[in-house]
Amino acid sequence: MKTTLLVRVDGDLLPDAEARAFWERFSAHMEEHRGDLAGFAAKEGFKSVHPGLEAGTPVLIASRNAPQGPYVTAATKARR
Numbered sequence: 001m002k003t004t005l006l007v008r009v010d011g012d013l014l015p016d017a018e019a020r021a022f023w024e025r026f027s028a029h030m031e032e033h034r035g036d037l038a039g040f041a042a043k044e045g046f047k048s049v050h051p052g053l054e055a056g057t058p059v060l061i062a063s064r065n066a067p068q069g070p071y072v073t074a075a076t077k078a079r080r
Helices: 016-032 037-044 074-079
Strands: 006-009 048-054 057-063
Touching: 006 016, 016 037, 016 057, 037 048
Parallel strands: 006 057
Antiparallel strands: 048 057
């Protein structure tokens, strides 16, 4: 069974194949540079990237304009 991974760029969902590739790059970057959301965002050409959940589905929210906040896991955000 394939897990759905979403990516929103300035509100728009990326197609499945692009989203999966984005998640793979995100995961590889975070393995090498733990917590470095700003570095990943810059490498991808964005101002910010934040992990989140959308109806229980993992989502990366990328923006060309929104500022980068600190690294907070989606599970931590859900408990707030």
